Amino acid sequence: MQGIDKVLQEEILQRIARLQEQLQKHGAAAFLVTQHVDLYYLTGSMQAGFAFIPAHGDATFYVRRSIWRAGEETAVRVEPLTSLRAFRGLLERDYPEVFAEAGQSLVATEYDVLPVQTYSKLADILTAGGRCTMIDGSAFIRRVRMTKSPWEIGRIEAAAQVAAEALEEAAGRIREGMTELELMARIEYEIRIRGHIGVMRTRSYNMEVTTGMLGSGEAAAIPSAFDGPAGGLGLGPAAAQSASRKPIVRGEPILLDIGCCIDGYIIDQTRTAVIGGLSDELAEAYAQSEAIIRKTEQMLRPGAACDAIYAAALAQADQAGLSRHFMGYGADQVKFLGHGIGLELDEWPVLAKGFSDPLVPGMVLAVEPKFTFPGKGVVGIENTYLVTDTGPRALTRSPEGLIVLP
Amino acid sequence: MQGIDKVLQEEILQRIARLQEQLQKHGAAAFLVTQHVDLYYLTGSMQAGFAFIPAHGDATFYVRRSIWRAGEETAVRVEPLTSLRAFRGLLERDYPEVFAEAGQSLVATEYDVLPVQTYSKLADILTAGGRCTMIDGSAFIRRVRMTKSPWEIGRIEAAAQVAAEALEEAAGRIREGMTELELMARIEYEIRIRGHIGVMRTRSYNMEVTTGMLGSGEAAAIPSAFDGPAGGLGLGPAAAQSASRKPIVRGEPILLDIGCCIDGYIIDQTRTAVIGGLSDELAEAYAQSEAIIRKTEQMLRPGAACDAIYAAALAQADQAGLSRHFMGYGADQVKFLGHGIGLELDEWPVLAKGFSDPLVPGMVLAVEPKFTFPGKGVVGIENTYLVTDTGPRALTRSPEGLIVLP
Structure with a gap:
């Protein structure tokens, strides 16, 4: 393990910026990345967890395991995710513009690969309180990766x-x-x-x-x-x-x-x-x-x-x-x-x-x-x-x- | 290709019967099988398509491709599925007790593996007209396979x-x-x-x-x-x-x-x-x-x-x-x-x-x-x-x- 390559680090930030263009274009407030291949593409790491990419600002990789390894591999900020229950609190703290403000935010995720069961758990957490709605962002990410x-x-x-x-x-x-x-x-x-x-x-x-x-x-x-x-x-x-x-x-x-x-x-x-x-x-x-x-x-x-x-x-x-x-x-x-x-x-x-x-x-x-x-x-x-x-x-x-x- | 083994054919019918017990126990009218491994387990074939298993009666494997191959491999009835649009008509014809009668039927499927996008398309077809509701049947199938x-x-x-x-x-x-x-x-x-x-x-x-x-x-x-x-x-x-x-x-x-x-x-x-x-x-x-x-x-x-x-x-x-x-x-x-x-x-x-x-x-x-x-x-x-x-x-x-x- 020797940390992320500098060229790749720069490139990952550019990939995130390209996804953010898609989010802005479609009026979405953020992308919740769940699939291991998309995680690798957008963070540099395939460790288990979820990446949250706001339409504006910095991404965070919430990691279940291995936190140490994700830290070595990724180009973005890493936060430990101890349980799904704790996820909402972390998101509200880190992205108040998406979760804590008035109005309706659209949060995109990968409907093309995400199983219904996992989706339901995540959607329950993200949409609690009625501040955000989930939308299908598969096409955004597939277009960026194209x-x-x-x-x-x-x-x-x-x-x-x-x-x-x-x-x-x-x-x-x-x-x-x-x-x-x-x-x-x-x-x-x-x-x-x-x-x-x-x-x-x-x-x-x-x-x-x-x-x-x-x-x-x-x-x-x-x-x-x-x-x-x-x-x-x-x-x-x-x-x-x-x-x-x-x-x-x-x-x-x-x-x-x-x-x-x-x-x-x-x-x-x-x-x-x-x-x-x-x-x-x-x-x-x-x-x-x-x-x-x-x-x-x-x-x-x-x-x-x-x-x-x-x-x-x-x-x-x-x-x-x-x-x-x-x-x-x-x-x-x-x-x-x-x-x-x-x-x-x-x-x-x-x-x-x-x-x-x-x-x-x-x-x-x-x-x-x-x-x-x-x-x-x-x-x-x-x-x-x-x-x-x-x-x-x-x-x-x-x-x-x-x-x-x- | 030499057709399905007789022992296996008998066994697949027993597996279906065990899943039907789960459906009856939980008040579900049918199971829509979508995942390739579950399809193999319940039909004997991993060809592309969907198997429909009613709580009572015979299962059908609706096959997109290869129809010929599915026919060689499976223990259940095969029907060609030319398009998703045609699926509803086939189901109404074959399972009127689930789709064409009054009341609410519960149709189970694999929420643990089925992606949201595919699920949504299938649920739209099955629940059209308000005669049935989708439910998570992951546990039914995992329990049978256990x-x-x-x-x-x-x-x-x-x-x-x-x-x-x-x-x-x-x-x-x-x-x-x-x-x-x-x-x-x-x-x-x-x-x-x-x-x-x-x-x-x-x-x-x-x-x-x-x-x-x-x-x-x-x-x-x-x-x-x-x-x-x-x-x-x-x-x-x-x-x-x-x-x-x-x-x-x-x-x-x-x-x-x-x-x-x-x-x-x-x-x-x-x-x-x-x-x-x-x-x-x-x-x-x-x-x-x-x-x-x-x-x-x-x-x-x-x-x-x-x-x-x-x-x-x-x-x-x-x-x-x-x-x-x-x-x-x-x-x-x-x-x-x-x-x-x-x-x-x-x-x-x-x-x-x-x-x-x-x-x-x-x-x-x-x-x-x-x-x-x-x-x-x-x-x-x-x-x-x-x-x-x-x-x-x-x-x-x-x-x-x-x-x-x-």
């Missing part, structure tokens, strides 16, 4: 380097008859010893991912609950996605959609491998996925609308006669081309219908055109990009192209 | 076997200078190739665990946000628990609190290792942890109160002059001795103050007496037990005793 700083980009690049090294190391070990699970275990080992934190965080309820989706041949094409273009057979109904015990066979596509998480930041990438070669049908579809990502790159510029990028990819798949196979098959198709990524796998923006927001510099997006062929497999590519003033910069470091193994 | 069937015990035993094999394999590779992370990566590799599903599920908000807590010497004694007796230095503020890049040193305790998850079911266990030998102080504390687990075993019988078991362990630690070190140190002590375990790491009951419920046969508990010495390390033991009519049966398979390496 654009990344150079410090954050550095972390994602570090994750990209680890993913590239692990993939190279593992790809050399792929053999006929090796099971998907054996290959997955090897890749996970390679990312873990390089510093992968061991979890991939997601924001959506019930969304779960180990390190990604690995699947070969027909097993990869089996649909799942996971909101992504490939599902996978998995290890049974309690782990019904990604790698299974199916042996890898010559001539079938091996989809390697594997990310990792370094210092909290996630990279997502996909490469397709094959022992021997693909059938013409699958080889052509793979080539189309690269063609779509090339076209998408041309559109990944500030001002471009997310839904227009998605529509262009759909049209391109359609023109190639592959619309039924694009991003899943038939009824199990998913309705997006890519997604924001950072501390969580499923950040904003989303390259999908209904997301009309324009791209801005600093956004980071994983773009993943894929084609699913039931009974045969899934092929595709995925890169993570940073949107810059001059166009996209690929953060993914693995070489492109089909990985052909002897 | 006692395990022979089928479930079999899964936990399979996980115990994998954890034991992985620990034996990895312990033989521990060397001076090896980092905690390298050892953790090796153990995780060994459990993964044996079928660990790659995640350890938890129910509590913000609770996160990779495969457990591995820490050596002073690094293990660093407190964390995690609600357990050992924290760990971790890989930085974004992964502030468990294994770090600290090298393992001769003579310091290596805490190996590592579980795994097979077919959705978790085993939790802890062993303490050392290269060379422990100091007298730590060796004595380790011996006390075994003494406490022996005493606890004598109390793990049907009818025993959870809080009494915890109080007895506290008294025993106190008698040994170790109360300040028990279950964490000083302000960072946690207030329990053990916890229920099954599909999630943090199930009921808890061996803690305030849990006065008596033990009943079929409960599975991880019991983990540990002692923390700041600057020196953490020592302890943890076994998972099944409560039977004749006393506890250890499900953990790793041999007990300090693991002494040359």
